[in-house]
Every structure is written in structure tokens, then in C-alpha cells.
Amino acid sequence: MKDVANQSRSIIPKCYFLSFILSLSFLIFLSLKSTILMNKPITGPTVNDDVSGSTIVIRSGYTSYDNYIQHQLRKTNNPKLRKIWTTRDWDRKIRVFTQFFMDLKHKNLLSNSSKALCVGARVGQEVEALKRVGVWDSIGLDLVPYPPLVIQGDFHSQPFDKETFDFEFSNVFDHALYPKKFVGEIQRTLKAGGICVLHVAVSRRSDKYSANDLFSLEPLIKLFNGSELIYSRKVDGFGLDTEIVFRKKNTIQWL
Structure with missing residues (x-):
């Protein structure tokens, strides 16, 4: 025992x-x-499935297009953010954008005679910067207007005729729920030989209002199938790290 x-x-x-x-x-x-x-990585339906290892990923969670629009409006209409954009950030952003646009003028990609559009311009710092460098025929497009610099419109369906602009700039590609439509509208409204400049972040985005995440430039270049790539370079653009520039071809294969 x-x-x-x-x-x-x-x-x-x-x-x-x-x-x-x-x-x-x-x-x-x-x-x-x-x-x-x-x-x-955030998962969801990918864009350009024919691109090996597609690196544009659409964020999930939107139950409808209206749901997506309302989500974007919560940022654009936020009174605290709008106050910051029009006061504390106003001069600082105009100063940086002015330098960006002056550099493009020096490269002969932008001129005083250019008819210019800023896509997703919010309160229009980019438009004001264009006017300050002599590009007077400039306007911005956003879901919420900010007269006289920004008119109301959806960048997935621009309210302009085809071949209207000589120059288009945007730093809100990541907010596009349908990147193919976003790019298609830029190419539709650009004149032959017109210039498009995008500022993007080639990394995972933390902004909760971003609708897509871009991990490489290759699929973005492929979306611009009616344009030629002029160059890309690293920049410091308020959280965006890459500038990519396209010129619309004289003959375009529509998306």
C-alpha cells in the first residue's frame, strides 16, 4: 500500500x-x-486580377455605393477637419503644392495656358496653389463644393465632357472604391497629350477613409492603358510617398 x-x-x-x-x-x-x-493585409476583391500578384486591394465593408459615399462624406463634412484645412493647414499645404507645381512647370508638364483640374480637392489648396503659379484656369472637384475653388462632383463619374483638361492632379487615388473608373474618367476628360499627376502611397494605408490599398505601381500603370508613363519619383506629400506622371496618348484604348 x-x-x-x-x-x-x-x-x-x-x-x-x-x-x-x-x-x-x-x-x-x-x-x-x-x-x-x-x-x-486587408482583404477584399482585388483589381486587375490579370496582374500577377495584384497589388491594389479594395477594402471590404461597403454594403452599397451609397454607403461608401456616406462614409466619405463623414470625413469631408467633419467641421473640425474643415476648420483645420481652411486655417492651420491652409498656408502650409499651399506652400508645398506651389513647389510641386513649379517643378512641373520647369519640366514643361504644366503651363500658364493649361486648363487644370484637381480631383478630390476638398477645400482647394491645390487649386489655389495652381493659380498662384499662374495657372488661372483651374478648378477642383469634390463631393462637397467649396466655392469658388471647388465644385461638387464624383470622381468616379466626372461632370465634364471628354477631352476638357490639359492637366489633372489628384492625391486621393486611395479613396477610389473603383480605381478603374477613377482612372478611366481622368483619361476620358484629358485632352490628347494631356498630363495626369498622382500622389500616392505605395504602402499599407492607415487612413480609415481609404477605399483601396496600393502596394506597387505596376497595376496602377496598367490601369492607365491609354497613357504613357513619364516618370515616378519619391516625394513627401502629406503622408503620400510617390509622385507618378502620365501623358495621355493621341489614340486611346478606352478602359
């Missing part, structure tokens, strides 16, 4: 030890799984 009791006492610590090891292993497994999920 004493031997049996001794054996029982020796088994109990082993059971506790085994239980501890199994519990610890399970906790480590859960931790690793959580880390993997946290670092997993």
Missing part, C-alpha cells in the same frame, strides 16, 4: 507539469495566431 501511495504522489506532480506544458503551448499558439491575423 505504501508503494502505491508513493507512486500516486509521484504521478500527481507529473500530471500538473504535463498540464502546465499543454496550457503554455496552447497560449503560445493563440498568441502566434493573433499576431498573424493582426499583420495580415
Whole structure:
């Protein structure tokens, strides 16, 4: 009986030890799984499935197009943000955009005679900057108008005739729910030989109002199938890190 009791006492610590090891292993497994999920890229329907390893990803969660529009309007109509855009950020952004546009003028991609459109201009700092460098025939387009610099419109369906503009600029490509339509409207409304300049972030975006995430320039270049790539370069554009410039071809293959 004493031997049996001794054996029982020796088994109990082993059971506790085994239980501890199994519990610890399970906790480590859960931790690793959580880390993997946290670092997993945002999933959703991809654009340009014919591009190997497509690197434009549409964010999920929109139940309808109206739902997407209302989500964007919550940012554009936010009174605190609009106050910041028109006060604290106003001069700073105009100063930076003025430098961007002067550089484009020096490269002969923009001139005083250009008819220019800023797509997704919010309160129109970009438009004001264009006027300050001498491009007077400039207007902005956004869901919420800001007269006289910005008129109301949806960049998925621009309210302009084809071949209206010599120059189009946008830094809101990441807000496009339908990147193909976004690009298609730019190419439709640009004149033959017209210039499009985009500022984009080639990285995962943290902005909760972004509708897509861009991880490479290749699929974006492919979307501009009626234009030629002039150049791309690194910039510091208020969270956007890349400037990419296209010229519309004289003969365009419509998207």
C-alpha cells in the first residue's frame, strides 16, 4: 500500500507539469495566431486580377455605393477637419503644392495656358496653389463644393465632357472604391497629350477613409492603358510617398 501511495504522489506532480506544458503551448499558439491575423493585409476583391500578384486591394465593408459615399462624406463634412484645412493647414499645404507645381512647370508638364483640374480637392489648396503659379484656369472637384475653388462632383463619374483638361492632379487615388473608373474618367476628360499627376502611397494605408490599398505601381500603370508613363519619383506629400506622371496618348484604348 505504501508503494502505491508513493507512486500516486509521484504521478500527481507529473500530471500538473504535463498540464502546465499543454496550457503554455496552447497560449503560445493563440498568441502566434493573433499576431498573424493582426499583420495580415486587408482583404477584399482585388483589381486587375490579370496582374500577377495584384497589388491594389479594395477594402471590404461597403454594403452599397451609397454607403461608401456616406462614409466619405463623414470625413469631408467633419467641421473640425474643415476648420483645420481652411486655417492651420491652409498656408502650409499651399506652400508645398506651389513647389510641386513649379517643378512641373520647369519640366514643361504644366503651363500658364493649361486648363487644370484637381480631383478630390476638398477645400482647394491645390487649386489655389495652381493659380498662384499662374495657372488661372483651374478648378477642383469634390463631393462637397467649396466655392469658388471647388465644385461638387464624383470622381468616379466626372461632370465634364471628354477631352476638357490639359492637366489633372489628384492625391486621393486611395479613396477610389473603383480605381478603374477613377482612372478611366481622368483619361476620358484629358485632352490628347494631356498630363495626369498622382500622389500616392505605395504602402499599407492607415487612413480609415481609404477605399483601396496600393502596394506597387505596376497595376496602377496598367490601369492607365491609354497613357504613357513619364516618370515616378519619391516625394513627401502629406503622408503620400510617390509622385507618378502620365501623358495621355493621341489614340486611346478606352478602359
